[in-house]
Amino acid sequence: MNKKGFLALILAVLFLAGTAEARKTEITPADQRDWQVIAPQDSDTPLRDYAMLYEAGGHDGNIGVIGIPSMKPYRYIKMGVDMHNFPFSGSNAGNNNGTPDGKYLWVSDKGADAVIELNLQTGFAERILANPKPFGIHHSAAMSPNGKYIFLTGELSGKMAKMRVADGATTVIDVPPAPSAPDYPDASKDGKYVFSGNYYHSAVMVFSQDPFKFIKEIPVGKNPHGTNFLPTNRWAVVCDKLSATQSVIDVRQLKVHRVIPVGAGPLHNQPDNFGKYNYISSFVSDSTCKVDLGRMQMVDEFPIHYRVGHNSIAPDNHYYVSQNKFSTGLFNPTGIVFAINFEEQDIDELSPTYGKTVKIVPINGEPHEGRQIFSTTIQRWNTGTGGDLFAKGYELGDVKVNFDEKVPGKGLTKRPSLEPIHLAAAKRYFIPRDDGKPGVTQEGDVTVVRVKAFSYGYIPRFIHVKKGAKVRIILTNIDKAAGLTKNPDVTMGFLPAGYYGQKTRLDGVRGMSAVGEFVADMAGEFEFYCQQFCGPLHLEMRGTFFVDPPGGTASLSVGDYDEISKLEYQVSDPSEREFITGGNRLLNTLKEGNEPAL
Amino acid sequence: MKKYLSIIVVSLFVLSSGIAFAYDGSLIDDTSYTGTITKIDRGARVIELTTKFEKTPKTWKLNMQDECQIQVMTTKDPSERGAFKKFAELKEGTLVNVYGWPKDGKWLARKISILNPDDYMVKRLEADAKAGVFFGHEP
Structure with a gap:
């Protein structure tokens, strides 16, 4: 081979190698589709969702089940008249999502003045825990650490209730001095206290869980709304709705430690699993405000669309859902009442879409509380093993969960599927x-x-x-x-x-x-x-x-x-x-101190 | 007399400052800790946890309740998200978040959440701790 031929050969090899390399970097259809972020993202619609958002649908009378991160609405479960707030059964250990055992959630029905029990495994309403009459409206429910009690606020009657969920036995106490409007409660993680905002007093009311009694009130900003303990129980955070501030209460000293300016109209808290960040829904400023509880200051703010009320956070702290009250102009009209929406935001600081809205979907009703749960907690009964739910229960790791409580009307072989009357008589x-x-x-x-x-x-x-x-x-x-x-x-x-x-x-x-x-x-x-x-x-x-x-x-x-x-x-x-238990039959049968709340 | 009074005042000041600044991490009555599992007594169902991201790491003995769940909170493997684990699968050296409460002189664990060391929250807590910003426990 002469010199020219050798050179031509080298050029040809280089050309072929270059072509091959060029093919490697060709734009793939996937890249064309996903022009902003090339790598696969969690927010790509998955076949299965790793978490589920349960939301109390307000006046639609349902509990909605939404997939995270896909935001697909999976189910709407009929419950009652006006569904407001709920804890998952298990324990309140952790952040607002608690430590669910997958058995129940207990949702307050503000319209019917009752608590409705939803069996998460059957996916149907199973029991009604009726309130003593006249308890008045209870706006919300918070669970004790051992999962045996829920604490209810009688917003319009100025009362508080402690209800034993096994049989609905209830103790009702007054919230002094009248008039009082206890609205959003939370139970401390150590079994000592129940806090509740009181918008008539612009204060947080402090109760002991056991014995159940009023202790004191802590003045906070104007018109407090969401009140929540953090996972460490070190702080409790309060949204001062009309002051545009966040009051941080020192739980050890039962006094305000710091007042942090946040977006206007703060309504609800969603602390992460560590208690490092607290995500606040700010209604007037149309935003999610991120407060750093190490630095005790607001460190970020994400816009939402529009007028957020409640909120929820994924069990791995990667997604936050802003439950917006208005969808002005976003969706097709569906009648004389406009759809509201859920807006999912990426809160993973290492994600390329951090702080951005990744999904926004119209939602039925006017949802109140939302809590998220890992999908692994809900078993796959429709594979023909449903009978095991009654006979054997199920396992979460090596924790055995069963349904053998001795509850009036309940038996191992009979699980009700209640169909509340709702508004049929109206x-x-x-x-x-x-x-x-x-x-x-x-x-x-x-x-x-x-x-x-x-x-x-x-x-x-x-x-x-x-x-x-x-x-x-x-x-x-x-x-x-x-x-x-x-x-x-x-x-x-x-x-x-x-x-x-x-x-x-x-x-x-x-x-x-x-x-x-x-x-x-x-x-x-x-x-x-x-x-x-x-x-x-x-x-x-x-x-x-x-x-x-x-x-x-x-x-x-x-x-x-x-x-x-x-x-x-x-x-x-x-x-x-x-399948109705509670105050109707057992008015004030729960005596103080007969069973500890921890 | 003035001399003694000033000594008393200075002593009280030093003492109170000492108390104020000696508190530098979690306490037994906290209800959540983040740290590494340093020892496991499988027979007694007790784990030893050495906390991280605090000014001074603490070591706590945690008694597992019968209902104590062990669950993967964050992971590199998407299919493992939320997976429940058995106690036998829990390993020393694992980074976890633990929830529970003190009772009768013991700290009772209700949930152990396994963490991905590369997760953004862990990275954030590490970076902040290096910068002298702590969370949750300090006064």
Whole structure:
């Protein structure tokens, strides 16, 4: 081979090698698709989700089950009237997600004034833990470390309850001095305290878990909302809704340690599993605020769309879900009530999409609390091994979990699947906007109650009707835009808690009036409230519906509460009544100190 | 007299400062620790944990409750996320987060979460501890 030929050969080899190398770096279809981030991401839609978000759907009466990170809605499970807050069974050890054993969650039904038990393994409502009457609305539930008790707040009655979940035995105490509005509670991780925000006092109320009693109140910022203990139990964090601050309470000294400025309208806390960061939903500033509890300062802020209420965090701290109250303009219209949405944000600081929204999906209802659980906790019963659930239970590692509690109405071979009545007994319809004068009038044999709803209140604030009256409530939304935030698509709600909650739940959309009809056959005092989130002072949008007995005026001590308690009205099939436990039958049977909360 | 008074005042100041600054890590009544498992007594179901990311590492004996779960919280292997493990599979040297509570002179573990040393939270806690920023336990 001559010199030229040798050179040509070298060139040809180099050309071929170069071509091969060039082919290696060719853009693949996957790269073309994923132009921002080339490497596979956790947020790529997986075949199976590693975690599940359970969310209390508010006025849709459901518990929703959403996949993490795919954000696919898996199921909506029928539970009751107005679902608010829940712990998973197991222990409250850890952050807000606790240490679930996969058996149950216990969700507060603000509309029906009860706690509904959802069996996570069957995926159906299994038991109703009825409250003593009149306990009033309990807004939320927090679990003791040993998982045997839940603590409930009677937001509108100014009371607190400690309920033994095995049999529903309950102790109710007053929250002094009246008026009090205990709303979001949390139980300390060491079994000592229960904290609850009290927006009437702008304070956190402190109770001991055992014996269950009021200890003191700790003044915090204006109008406290979410209140949570951190995993180490060193601090408790409080969202000061109207102060735009986070109060950090020193749990050892029971006093405020630091007040941290955060985004406007802070509502709820989601600490990570270490207690290092606390993620706050800030309603007015439309953001997620990240507070570093080592530095005691806000270190980051992520925008959300729009007007966040509750929130949740993945069990591995990699994703955060902002549960937004408004979707203004984001999705197709589906009727007169707009869809709200869940917005998933990447909070892994090493991820290329850190701080970004990775998914946003419309969601049913108006969800309140969300808690996330590793998918491994839910067993695969539909492979034909479902019978083992009753007979053998299941194993989480080498921890044996079974369903052999001695509970009234429960047996190993019979697991109920309750179908709560919800609003089946309610007569509800819409009419063109009614501009009649607000108040109570008698039209023939019907007592007509015209209620005007606005952000944030009702006219009239107090409603009196006579026992036995045929009542027609006409609810008219007179808002043009929500106060403070100016959101235009606000729906107003009307829901009397407890007995009438299952007959009347009105959704006051703009431009027309919502009507509910029922017979006021039980005397008593019933607080009504707005079940459609309408702004930062939505919680304070309250009124009182009195059904006066003949010759008297109803109050919390004058009414047919015993009769209401005897009416186990929440299930349609009488045979299912055996699955109702709690205050109806066991009023105040839980004596102080008879069983420790730890 | 003044001399003695000033000595007493200075002593009290030094003493109180000493108490204030001696606290540099977790205490037995905390309900969560992060650290490395340094010893396992499988018969007695007791693990020894040496804490990390604190000013002064502490070593705690943790008694496992019957209900104590062992679960993978963070991992490099996506298929292992949330996997429950048996006690026999727990190894010394593993980085974990432990939840539980003190009772009757013992610290009762309710959950042991296994951590990925390369996870962002671990890296963050390491970096912050080096910079003198601690979390959760310090006053």
